[in-house]
Amino acid sequence: MRKENMHQSVEVIYKKVEDCSMVNSQLSFFQMVYVISGTGFLRINGNSILYQTGNLMLLTPNDYHTFDISTPTEFLLVKLNTEYVKEYRSKSIDHIECLLHYASHLSGCILKRKADEFLVRSIAESLIYAIDNKDIYDEDLISHYVNALIVIAARNIAVIKPSGVKVSADKRILEIINYIQGNILFPQKLKASAIAEKFDISETYIGSYFKNHCGETIQSFVSNYKIRLIEHRLSFSDMRINEIVAEFGFSDESHLNKFFKKHRNISLTGYRKAKVLPN
Incomplete structure (x- = not known):
């Protein structure tokens, strides 16, 4: 190799x-x-x-x-x-x-x-x-x-649809996905109320609309996408943990670590060390 x-x-x-x-x-x-x-x-x-x-x-x-x-x-x-x-x-x-x-x-x-x-x-x-x-x-x-x-x-x-998006999903759901991905560093823009207002959809309906087309909740989609980005930072950059905290709008390192461990069952430092160990 x-x-x-x-x-x-x-x-x-x-x-x-x-x-x-x-x-x-x-x-x-x-x-x-x-x-x-x-x-x-x-x-x-x-x-x-x-x-x-x-x-x-x-x-x-x-x-x-x-x-x-x-x-x-x-x-x-x-x-x-x-x-x-x-x-x-x-x-x-x-x-x-x-x-x-x-x-x-x-x-x-x-x-x-x-x-x-x-x-x-x-x-x-x-x-x-x-x-x-x-x-x-x-x-x-x-x-x-x-x-x-x-x-x-x-x-x-x-234009490659995320795996959970139904074949019959309309154009607007893809626009919502693009919006979420484009604003992943801005938590205020990712609230259901902000997305509903942006796309002129009722705030009470936006949740069920998204889940019906994507097979998961908006919160789950946002979290999973954010986790993949954080994994990328840990694997392929020399960013410090506190820099990742600031980039993604977490309150402190403890908050980010708790979020990451909940989804990946490993700490931030544990994940980074595992990625740099020789095969």
Whole structure:
């Protein structure tokens, strides 16, 4: 097992693999993998996923993965260090780090919007040209292409419904979920009364409406989403516990620890230590 690190905030690599497997490795960064041509299997964290031409796949920090090549394959690898993703800002995507980190690996290709397949192919071709033909302002140009890929990945991940959401769920419930995820750091905005007012739904009805479509209460959904974010901070950042307390609006470390232990049956420090122990 090889641990992969990177020394720049963004790296773009073209790679052609004729046969056999790419080296089995564990990442310390985010990586988008675009399949220019070829077929095979992505084996990730014990799962096996078929890939083919036109697929865009996402690998996240600490993933164990290898590619088994069935037919000669051309890859475009876009590597992003965690700081780059954490500091990424846009007008409408507040929590891109979480969107990328919790994309479902079992879905394989993350492209769910047909129109985006053409966009990604065009961006991939432009990136390959830019790295092959060095010219003035290429670094800035590559950065813009990479950011476009990030936005496309984020909006495709966003349309993947959470597992509990019913197939028949209407558009408004997905908007409510997006609102909750976008305001997860602001407890006042997550109260049932605030959500009801935002979406013009009766406060007495919002609870049953959400549970009917999602299979869980608003409080449960908020808690589970918040727990996943806190797990991410503990696993992939060097944030102090008191910094996490402040970020998520808990009253003190004891309050956060009690909340975390209730859901994961382990303390914050215990969870963090377990994540850094060697396998």
